[in-house]
Structure formats: structure tokens, C-alpha cells
Amino acid sequence: MKFKLVKKDKKTKARAGVIHTPHGDIKTPAFSVVGTKASVKGLDPIDIKNAGSEVVLANTYHLYLRPGVEIIKKYGSIREFMNWQGPTITDSGGYQVSYLWTRGEEVGQSVKITDHGARFRSHIDGALHEITPEKSMQIQKVLGADIIMAFDQPIKLANSVRKNNESLRRTFDWEERSFREWQKLQETGDYQALYGIVHGGLDKKTRKSFLDFVLSTGFDGIAFGDETIGADPAMTKKGLDTVSDYLPDDKPVHALGLGGGPEGIFVAVERGVDTFDNTGITRMARSGILFINPEDGGTIQNKFRISIIKSKYRGQTTPISKNCNCYSCKNFSAGYMHHLTVNGEPLAARLNTIHNVFFVNSLMNKIRDSIEKGDFTSLKKSWLS
RNA sequence: GCCGAGAUGGCGGAGUGGACAAUCGCACCAGACUGUAAAUCUGGCGGCCGAAAGGCCUGCUUAGGUUCGAAUCCUAAUCUCGGCA
Numbered sequence: 001m002k003f004k005l006v007k008k009d010k011k012t013k014a015r016a017g018v019i020h021t022p023h024g025d026i027k028t029p030a031f032s033v034v035g036t037k038a039s040v041k042g043l044d045p046i047d048i049k050n051a052g053s054e055v056v057l058a059n060t061y062h063l064y065l066r067p068g069v070e071i072i073k074k075y076g077s078i079r080e081f082m083n084w085q086g087p088t089i090t091d092s093g094g095y096q097v098s099y100l101w102t103r104g105e106e107v108g109q110s111v112k113i114t115d116h117g118a119r120f121r122s123h124i125d126g127a128l129h130e131i132t133p134e135k136s137m138q139i140q141k142v143l144g145a146d147i148i149m150a151f152d153q154p155i156k157l158a159n160s161v162r163k164n165n166e167s168l169r170r171t172f173d174w175e176e177r178s179f180r181e182w183q184k185l186q187e188t189g190d191y192q193a194l195y196g197i198v199h200g201g202l203d204k205k206t207r208k209s210f211l212d213f214v215l216s217t218g219f220d221g222i223a224f225g226d227e228t229i230g231a232d233p234a235m236t237k238k239g240l241d242t243v244s245d246y247l248p249d250d251k252p253v254h255a256l257g258l259g260g261g262p263e264g265i266f267v268a269v270e271r272g273v274d275t276f277d278n279t280g281i282t283r284m285a286r287s288g289i290l291f292i293n294p295e296d297g298g299t300i301q302n303k304f305r306i307s308i309i310k311s312k313y314r315g316q317t318t319p320i321s322k323n324c325n326c327y328s329c330k331n332f333s334a335g336y337m338h339h340l341t342v343n344g345e346p347l348a349a350r351l352n353t354i355h356n357v358f359f360v361n362s363l364m365n366k367i368r369d370s371i372e373k374g375d376f377t378s379l380k381k382s383w384l385s
Numbered sequence: 386g387c388c389g390a391g392a393u394g395g396c397g398g399a400g401u402g403g404a405c406a407a408u409c410g411c412a413c414c415a416g417a418c419u420g421u422a423a424a425u426c427u428g429g430c431g432g433c434c435g436a437a438a439g440g441c442c443u444g445c446u447u448a449g450g451u452u453c454g455a456a457u458c459c460u461a462a463u464c465u466c467g468g469c470a
Binding site: 059232285307349 | 414
């Protein structure tokens with residue numbers, strides 16, 4: 001993998017670049033669409049490509065449980081398994097084993113995390129499993145993504161300081177072990193870039209020491225995780241501001257689970273984020289929340305989105321947006337999309353997802369163009385003011 | 386025409402003397418969605434006032450009646466469904 005910076009914005013830390021991977025280039029800033037179980041729900045690889053996506057992010061935890069590494073081995077990698085030709089990323093599964101259960105009653109029963117690793121029960125059949133940093137790397141080697149993540153344990157702001165400090169200490173150790181195991185595994189096969197994850201929440205000192213650790217260890221890229229990067233743009237701002245001054249030019253930066261829609265994207269990009277993934281964009285599509293740009297009435301207040309299930313769209317003969325060039329808007333009316341969504345037709349998931357993914361990819365293209373032309377700030381103004 | 390069953394909120398359907406403005410489901414309305422256990426989840430849903438707690442009004446086909454009290458019991462009417470002619 002090689003990251004090449006094309007242009008840096010003068011007023012902000014936004015940057016345009018290219019990530020060269022063994023399976024294609026990713027022009028940055030870019031959105032990595034999420035295909036957790038080697039599938040972007042509702043889309044096939046042609047749809048994904050036509051919606052403008054260059055990279056897909058899958059998940060170690062889910063694919064390890066199903067179909068399992070032995071099955072993926074038969075295909076070669078998730079690329080062959082899902083027939084996606086382009087670059088891929090896998091998340092390490094650290095996030096999943098730590099926090100997948102916190103919504104249920106089984107908190108503390110289904111997962112036990114020690115310095116050695118995470119023992120947990122499968123959400124599918126209850127079987128006991130363990131993922132260690134080494135094992136996460138081994139699984140990700142089989143999955144064969146171009147970019148892989150170190151095994152970590154995200155903190156939660158609601159947790160006690162003591163618990164979070166333990167997670168942070170453990171994550172340093174886990175990431176170092178991930179790195180050592182990864183070095184061994186890269187002796188064969190296609191090169192997989194390993195990103196180290198910078199934790200620390202809103203604490204500048206911790207963030208900085210994590211960043212220093214990631215840079216000095218020799219990871220190929222930098223990832224930001226935890227909830228401060230999540231849904232709230234104001235929080236994302238604070239979280240990224242802790243270390244955005246220290247990001248190097250020669251390492252790509254990924255925001256894991258960046259939320260907040262267009263606003264969150266601008267916040268992240270102007271702080272040096274090159275790639276990000278997000279599940280809401282595709283998940284919201286399936287429940288009928290669709291993005292619209294400023295020309296169609298998108299604002300910070302409405303979060304640049306509409307709900308296609310609202311009765312006002314019943315019978316509308318025009319598309320969601322006349323300005324949108326996505327397959328759905330070019331071929332179908334808003335009234336038909338409303339009808340499909342209200343009725344839970346499988347086609348609704350596809351058309352809605354295509355729209356949202358295309359929308360975000362288009363925004364990323366506009367952002368990239370504006371950085372190259374030197375007018376990123378005015379683009380941002382036209383969206384956020 | 387006769388015999389039998391029934392009529393509850395936009396719909397389906399509970400409740401069969403007081404805890405009922407009425408379980409629940411659907412529909413509808415509003416909201417949420419971070420490295421996806423999510424085609425998911427949450428809230429509202431007779432009217433009026435209130436941020437809420439709560440208060441007032443109207444209400445279980447219609448008209449009477451019994452009762453301290455009726456969606457629930459009685460009488461009649463209307464309508465619907467099933468069976469027989």
C-alpha cells in the first residue's frame with residue numbers, strides 16, 4: 001500500500017490523496033461503504049461500483065463466526081467470495097467483542113475481556129469463542145483485505161475512568177501484539193496495510209501518546225475509533241482536535257464509524273481524515289431516510305435528509321432529486337420509492353441504498369475536487385451555512 | 386319469513402357490572418440509527434388545557450330502562466352475518 005498526497009488545503013487540514021492498494025486505488029477523501037458480512041446489504045458488486053464506491057469495509061468478527069475462515073480460504077479472500085474486484089478493508093473485531101452486547105441484558109455475561117484476549121459467546125448460537133490480537137490478525141490474513149485494523153478495545157465515555165484506563169493500557173499492548181503478528185503474516189501473500197488505532201477519547205495527552213506510539217511502531221496508517229468520532233459532529237470535532245495538528249503527511253488517516261452525515265464528514269475531512277466508514281448511511285437507507293443536497297433543501301437542521309415514507313411523497317411523480325445522478329433518481333419517482341419503502345419491498349432497500357451511497361460518494365468527490373482547486377472552504381460554506 | 390349469532394376507536398379484535406379513554410395487533414404520526422445481532426428500534430395515537438404530573442369533556446349502533454355505578458344487565462328499534470324455507 002502506498003499513500004500519495006495530491007494536494008493540501010491551505011486554510012484547513014483537509015487533503016486530497018490516493019491510496020494505492022494491490023487491488024486498486026482509493027481516491028481520498030473517501031467513504032468506505034460497509035459490507036459487514038461481505039455484503040453491502042441490498043447491493044451487489046455492480047451496484048456498489050455504480051454508486052461510486054471504490055472500497056468496501058467488512059468485519060472480522062462476523063465473518064469469523066460465519067462462514068468461518070476455512071470457507072473463505074476456499075475462495076482465496078473475501079474479494080473472491082463476494083466477487084468485489086476493488087480494494088477492501090476489514091475491521092479487527094475489537095469493537096464488536098467489546099460493545100456488541102451492551103444493549104442487551106447479557107452485559108458482562110457474554111464477553112470476558114482479559115489481557116490475553118476477548119472470550120465471548122457467539123450472538124448466533126451462543127458458542128464460546130476467543131479472539132486475541134494474534135488471532136484477529138490471522139483471521140484478517142485469511143479474509144485478505146488490503147487494509148486491516150489492529151485489535152483494540154474502544155473506551156466509552158460513560159465508563160468509569162478506571163475501566164477506560166484499563167482499556168487504554170490493554171489496547172497499547174494489543175496493538176503492539178497485532179503489529180508483531182502482522183509482521184510475521186506478511187511474509188507471504190498480498191501485502192496488507194495495517195492501521196494502528198489512536199484512542200484516548202477527548203484527552204489530548206492520551207491521544208497524543210497513542211498517536212506517537214502508532215507512528216513510532218511503524219503502522220501503515222492511523223485510525224480513529226470510539227464514540228467521540230461517532231454521531232455527534234461537535235464531539236467529533238473535539239475528539240479529532242486533540243491530535244489533528246500532529247498527523248503526518250505520509251500516512252493515511254481513517255475514521256472508524258464516522259457519523260453525523262455531511263456535517264460530520266466536513267468536520268472530519270478538515271481535520272485530516274482521508275477515509276471513513278459508516279453504517280448509518282446504508283442502514284438509514286433501508287428505513288427510508290435519504291440524503292438530499294443543499295439545492296434540494298438539505299440543511300444542518302434537517303441533517304440533509306428526508307424520510308421517504310412520509311405520506312407527502314405518496315404519488316409524487318418526480319424523483320427525490322432532479323440534481324441527483326444516481327441510478328434510483330434517474331429511473332424512479334419519489335412516489336414509487338415511497339411505495340416500495342412503505343411496503344417493505346426488497347427493491348426499496350436496493351434503490352434507497354444506492355441513492356445514499358451515491359450521495360455520499362458524490363459529496364466526497366466534490367470535496368476532493370474542491371481541495372484540488374483550492375476552494376474547499378467555499379464548498380463547505382455552501383453546505384453548512 | 387323463521388331460527389341462531391353479533392354490532393367496541395381509521396381497521397381487526399380484547400373486555401361481559403366499578404381498577405376503562407378502553408389490553409393487543411395493523412394503519413397512521415413523530416423520532417433515532419458509530420468500526421451493522423438493525424428491511425431495525427423508540428415514542429405518540431378520542432377532544433381540549435398542560436412541559437409534565439394531572440384536570441375537564443365526549444364515548445363502546447340508536448332510543449329508553451335497571452343500578453350508587455353500564456361497553457358490560459333488561460326492553461325496543463336498526464343494521465350485519467350464518468342456517469332453514
